[in-house]
Amino acid sequence: MKRFLVQSTGNFLYGVSQGRIDKDSAMIYSCDIYQLSKLTPYNEDYKTGKDYPGQALIDAGKVEQATQLLNSIKGTPRLQLLAELGNYYLHRAGADKDDLAAASKYANLLLQESTNATDPFWQVQAYWLLGNTGAQARDLEKSQGYFVQAVALCRKTGNEPLLGRTLLYQADALPPGAPQKENIFREVTAIAKKHHLPILEHRTLSISSLEHLQSNPALVEKEVQRLMEIQKEIGFLHNQFGNYTLSFLHLVKADAIGTLKYTEMVMNDMVATKDTAFSAIYCMRQANLKSNTKNYDEALYWCDRALSVPLTKETQLVWYRAFIYRVSVLRWMDRPAAAVQYADSFSRIHPPLDDLDKMLLTAETAASYEELGNEKMALENYLQFLDLAQHFPPHFTYGETMQGYSMVANFYLKKKAFGAAKQYASLILAHPLVKSSPADLARAYTILFKVDSATGNYASAISNLQQYQLYTDSVYSLNQRKAMDALTVRYETQKKDQDIRILKQDSQLQKAQLSRSSMIGRITLGGIALLLIIVGLLYNQYRIKRKSSLDALARNTVLQQLLDEKEWLLREVHHRVKNNLQTIVSLLESQSAYLENDALLAIQESQNRIHAMSLIHQKLYHDENVSSVNMGNYLPELIQYLRQSYNVRNNVCFNVQVDEIELDVSQAIPLGLIVNEAITNAIKYAFPRGATGQSISVALLAEDTRAQLYVADNGIGIKPAVLAARAHGLGLKLIRGLAKDIEAELNINGDNGTTITISFEISQPLGNVAREKTAILG
Structure with missing residues (x-):
């Protein structure tokens, strides 16, 4: 289905x-839309494992x-x-000679190596590649020669499904209007129906409808309707493509009701499939409808909707026509100055990328x-339009060229250049699509009428x-009148039937209203009282x-004041505790002057322990949060x-890695003391020999x-016997x-240095708990 x-x-x-783009570029564009392999349209029946x-x-x-593979x-x-x-080289955008040469090289290799195979599939694939390569190189004789060989091989092997696809490739490689195409289309359709190949029939109708759009527009509608039936059979939901084509056909026929019907179906299909890749094109059709009924404000709205997509060069093919149509709408609103200004300013930022857009x-x-x-600028632009129109393939210009010729003819008619006016009106009548476009026929004949009247050719006039x-009369008239008459008759009939029913019910309603009015009065009084x-x-x-x-509110204010006072008092307590601890440290410092050896060392260790606690209180009264330590x-x-x-300088390297953890005071003080004891022990006992490469790691x-x-050193470690004697050492x-106080798991390993590991559950700080409860209650 992809x-x-x-x-x-x-x-x-x-x-x-x-x-504006070739078919290969269109296929690549569609592969990009759905993010599929660029070989997807061409590798049918290939294995991809x-x-x-x-x-x-x-x-x-x-x-x-x-x-190389x-x-x-x-x-x-x-x-x-x-x-x-x-396929890669053949179907790259454009028709570069080097690409075609590479495609031909691999196709010939494929043909040589598959000739002796029992299954003709790869040999037919080679003929397809060679035939399409010839078609892109504009060598029709060579191209059709390969397809003829492929067709003969399929007929010889009796493989009709493969024959049908081969014939379809052959028809698609022929130039537009080639007479043999119709016979091929008929044979492929017969094969598809015989073997129940709905996708093959669908592809045939897709190609033939594009071919018939110029030569037989009346047949196209039947072909598109059949396309829609097949899509329903196989469960394909993207009906917007077929409905858009039908809306175009009815627009050209000046059938406003049909155009509106199919345009609404297009918009519904786009919403149903959530596929907005061509939303700009669909919105343009809405703008066409609104302008044809002279509802120009609505037409501008739909043009703006079409231009609301990202205006990139890659997607300009889709949205640029909306800009040109917006210029037309401004002109139809009798705002030519605004049209010129808008055309100039927009095209400076987004110039046309191809001759068709430039021409229009x-x-x-x-x-x-x-x-x-x-008139000078008008003539200059009209001449540029005519020059571009001559170089553009007529089988692709559709109705826009006829409208351009009509504008040129009217310009020359106003200047009384009757010969030029008649020439361009005649070009409208010669256009292959004009027979199905009453609006363009009416414009052409009114110009010719005015020319003949002015030149005295009254019979022709x-x-x-x-x-x-x-x-x-045909333009938004005959068909619309019939449809509108039918709608009017239906409406009037329904209205009369409804009037009869209403008359019969009137008498019953009047009686019911009398009894209901008194009841309503009583209910009203009761309702007012209740209200x-x-x-x-x-x-x-x-x-x-x-x-x-x-x-x-008053209680909350009082509580907030009390909370603020409590936090201030708590901060003051921390400050004073810190000062008292510092005083103790100072006293110990003074006492140490009179002590030596072990006593001095004990005083110094006590100072460090007190400083570890003092530092926490310092952090608390400096921080806004007085209940936790970072x-x-x-x-x-x-x-x-x-x-x-x-006095540890560079002889011991310290490696510190600490996460940003907020701990409650009840955990922070013991943990600080543990770190103090562990590092003190490491400095004192781990490195007795004073070797290089000494390090202490804290994480x-x-x-x-x-x-x-983790507190670890790479010193001499602790003997197992010492660790087993749990009474050893104050540290x-x-x-x-301290580890027991915070309910932590303690592990001390004395092999290859000493490693102390403490694992504990983080207690939520009391301040955070209080704030969460306040937030929940609030």
């Missing part, structure tokens, strides 16, 4: 592009690697890769200048006037709630103090609701006791 979607989208885009890596390499732009694979994978490389823009610009009275009146009671209750409830709110700030500062205290890491503290006793 290939079907890409092919349907590519064919639709090729049709609406009107020759792991044993066939060519497509993945080509899609990744690694064509050279794909080419040919040397290492054989059999079907090699044949497929040859076909994929041929110059025609609208010329008409706007003409209405402004600037009368004939042209009659033709003009005939087609004028007054409800209002009174609501007002009383409002007063109670207001009083409760004021009381709550360990990412505290521990590095404590470690730096210990380095200075023990505090958090994971979810738990934290782990280790403190570490064990």
